[in-house]
Amino acid sequence: MEMGQQVLQQLVNGISLGSIYALIALGYTMIYGIIKLINFAHGDIYMVGAYIGFFAITQAGLSIVPALLVSLVTTALLGMLVEKLAYKPLRHAPRLSVLITAIGVSFFLEYASMYFVSPTPRTFPAVMDSVAINIGGLVINGQQMLILGITFVLMVILTYIVKFTNTGKAMRAASFDTETAQLMGINSDRIISITFGIGSALAAVAGVLVGIYYNSIDPLMGIMPGLKAFVAAVLGGIGILPGAVVGGIILGVVEAFVSGFISSTFRDAAAFAILIIVLLVRPTGIFGKNTKEKV
Amino acid sequence: MKYLRKNDAVLLGFAIVLFALLQGLISGKVLSSFWQLNVLIIGINIIMAVSLNLINGYTGQFSLGHAGFMAVGAYVGVVLTTNFHAPFVVALLAGGLAAAFLGFLIGIPTLRLNGDYLAIATLGLGEIIRIVIMNIEYVGGAAGFKGIPHHTNFAWVFWLTVIALFFIKNFVNSTHGRACLAIRENEIAAESMGINTTKYKVLAFSIGAGFAGIAGGLFAHCFYLISPNSFTFMASFNYLIMVVMGGMGSITGSIAGAFVVTFLSAALASWPEFRMIIYALALIFLMFYRPQGLFGYMEITSMRPLNRIFGRPKEKQEGGRTDG
Numbered sequence: 216m217e218m219g220q221q222v223l224q225q226l227v228n229g230i231s232l233g234s235i236y237a238l239i240a241l242g243y244t245m246i247y248g249i250i251k252l253i254n255f256a257h258g259d260i261y262m263v264g265a266y267i268g269f270f271a272i273t274q275a276g277l278s279i280v281p282a283l284l285v286s287l288v289t290t291a292l293l294g295m296l297v298e299k300l301a302y303k304p305l306r307h308a309p310r311l312s313v314l315i316t317a318i319g320v321s322f323f324l325e326y327a328s329m330y331f332v333s334p335t336p337r338t339f340p341a342v343m344d345s346v347a348i349n350i351g352g353l354v355i356n357g358q359q360m361l362i363l364g365i366t367f368v369l370m371v372i373l374t375y376i377v378k379f380t381n382t383g384k385a386m387r388a389a390s391f392d393t394e395t396a397q398l399m400g401i402n403s404d405r406i407i408s409i410t411f412g413i414g415s416a417l418a419a420v421a422g423v424l425v426g427i428y429y430n431s432i433d434p435l436m437g438i439m440p441g442l443k444a445f446v447a448a449v450l451g452g453i454g455i456l457p458g459a460v461v462g463g464i465i466l467g468v469v470e471a472f473v474s475g476f477i478s479s480t481f482r483d484a485a486a487f488a489i490l491i492i493v494l495l496v497r498p499t500g501i502f503g504k505n506t507k508e509k510v
Numbered sequence: 511m512k513y514l515r516k517n518d519a520v521l522l523g524f525a526i527v528l529f530a531l532l533q534g535l536i537s538g539k540v541l542s543s544f545w546q547l548n549v550l551i552i553g554i555n556i557i558m559a560v561s562l563n564l565i566n567g568y569t570g571q572f573s574l575g576h577a578g579f580m581a582v583g584a585y586v587g588v589v590l591t592t593n594f595h596a597p598f599v600v601a602l603l604a605g606g607l608a609a610a611f612l613g614f615l616i617g618i619p620t621l622r623l624n625g626d627y628l629a630i631a632t633l634g635l636g637e638i639i640r641i642v643i644m645n646i647e648y649v650g651g652a653a654g655f656k657g658i659p660h661h662t663n664f665a666w667v668f669w670l671t672v673i674a675l676f677f678i679k680n681f682v683n684s685t686h687g688r689a690c691l692a693i694r695e696n697e698i699a700a701e702s703m704g705i706n707t708t709k710y711k712v713l714a715f716s717i718g719a720g721f722a723g724i725a726g727g728l729f730a731h732c733f734y735l736i737s738p739n740s741f742t743f744m745a746s747f748n749y750l751i752m753v754v755m756g757g758m759g760s761i762t763g764s765i766a767g768a769f770v771v772t773f774l775s776a777a778l779a780s781w782p783e784f785r786m787i788i789y790a791l792a793l794i795f796l797m798f799y800r801p802q803g804l805f806g807y808m809e810i811t812s813m814r815p816l817n818r819i820f821g822r823p824k825e826k827q828e829g830g831r832t833d834g
Contacts (some may be wrong), residue, residue, distance in 0.1 A: 253626050304798060310625070311572070312801040315754050318747055319793035326786035445630060480652075484641040487634030494631050495619050 220352050225475040226468060231359040231428070233467020234366040238421035239444035240451070240459035241373065242414025248390040248454030249410050251310065255317040256297060257418055258441015259324035264290040264419025265339075265432045266332055272340050279342040279427075283365070286423050287416045294415025295408050303404070321441075329434040336433035339426035362424045369420060370460060373413070377456060386410055390454060439483060446490040452500030461501060465489075518676070525672050529665075536664050546664075548776045550732055553667035554725045555768035557674045559752040560761055561721035564678050566750070567758035568687065569714040570694030571621060572629040575636025576722050576749050579609040581741035582639060583723025584730035585649050588658045591731065598661040602670070602727040609723025610716045612639075617715035621708065624697070633743050644738040654737025661731040670728065674721050679761055681717065690714050694759075755796060757803030762810040767803070 246254045271282035305313045346357040377383040388396040389406045397403045426432045447466045451458025473485040565573045583605030590596040644652045689710045692700040701707045730736045756767025778785040
């Protein structure tokens, strides 16, 4: 394959992988925006989503769209439950305690799932016939189209919710200043809960899509994508929704190029290198505004 | 000053008695080989926890990449002993210095960040170190480094742990240590009082990294083989948990944390499927009911019943005790 075509091919692979990161990063950035918590457990919520999708397809015999819906709803409830049990009691605790709790929740989800579904990876069933479009040697396969399509639809829905509904307005207000929002009659607890629900639902969809893309899921699959989604969120500007999408896609593309042209073993290192460069050069991210530190 | 010397002498006496006791247990084969290995691991973990505590607990800089520095020390050490037949002590020192130097290099740019961003950046750096090691064929790549001579014994671990504890205890009680505490309490206020915050943050970070490197050297020479998989961020989390469990800002706490965590994971080794679940729940409940850790800011030398042994401490001379 000639060079130019290979670059385009990696770009396609990168964008589809990147849109999965974007889905996880959206949840991350929403949760961080509202309660300033790096939710280490977010990657594990994504893993649980993948497993629920897997069982919905293999055990209940559902097709892909109903399976996605089942996974989305269950995982949203799980996200809200985690928030209520683990994070809500620590609402006024120091940030560090909440962070450590998030690490604890993450371990719990990983190893409790491992106990129930066994640590061995599972082969995700093929949910669709292998179709592929070939545009002058450039191959876009069915899974990639499915990922791009579903991601696009979800992003439109999310944009609508955040921009035009009352809940969305309340979410934006609470992420700007939770206490003032409370004074203005917004039920912050309810909004935080909804944010966890929506974020977890997006992560669940990402989990199922990854299962379809790589054909394999395992209980520790959430760790790396979870961290990378945080990188994506920081890259775009944490707390900013379009930033998470752009950050996720950039990250996916960079990773595809690194594994395609350098070595796949450096893939994860590339993501963290991006993070450090961004933090040093422009800590507020691509879309972030600079704020002065106040004493 | 006089009080400090007496305190140190008493502690040293304790250390000698404890050493004799444990060495006796090991030489007399009272401890099984499984627990003998765990005694070594506890010592190494104490060095890791106390050096991380200097960064996280005393200086207030949230670092999540401590295992990366341990890896550097371990690999530098094993290359020196295995490929160059260097004496063990030289390998340990070289590993420690290499890790400290790397900590210095990494610290200058990253310590400008704070809070969550620093946490994720250090986590990323730890992973980058690991991935780079994984790609160096000279040290065995992902398969690991084989044929390491078995140098680490109880005496090495014990006395290096004691040295690390004394060094960090005295550092924290020195002018420099006070500057670090001031940075933890309020960075902006510390800076406006004329403390060079960058200098002290980098200093604490390098010292912490250096001791992690020494611990890495000890760790590597316990086993026949080491691989990059021993130094993932899960390992860093583990050290962080020891620090948090014991109390951020308490050396006694770090010792207790390292002891409890190592002991728990050794004792639960027969139930591997429940081990991490219990561990995770313990962590969550600890944060609910005792977020400051077992000891908080307290040191064992500042507890009332023990004052008679250690002499009457004045409040201001307490190790790491600050109200805030």
